[in-house]
Amino acid sequence: MEYTLQSIDSAIPCEVTIDDDNGRYMLRNADTSGEVFNSASELTQWVQQHWNEQQFVNPEEFRQLVHHLQEFIEQKKRLT
Known part of the structure; x- marks a missing residue:
């Protein structure tokens, strides 16, 4: 899964990548800094703690x- 969100603070969009097959869970902030996580759950927690809807154009x-993200985590739990 890849998502792009346009921040009100930057012309460069924020990006979220969840590639479960290859174990890649990462995001790019509006300031182009990045974060890498060990799981989709960690990424989701970070997003909920550090981003909010007022930061984005839409x-x-x-x-x-x-x-x-929450659906993905729930689906993964059901499969394990």
Whole structure:
């Protein structure tokens, strides 16, 4: 899964990547710094603690991102 969200603070969008097959869980902030995580759960927790919908041009895209991340984690739990 890859998501792109346009921040109100930067022309460069924020990006979230969850590549479960290759164990890649990462994001890029509006300031182009990045974060790498060991799991989708860690990434989701970070997003919920450090980002909020007011930071983005389209707040609904942020809400959808969080919803999809939570669904992904729940689906993964059901499969294990």
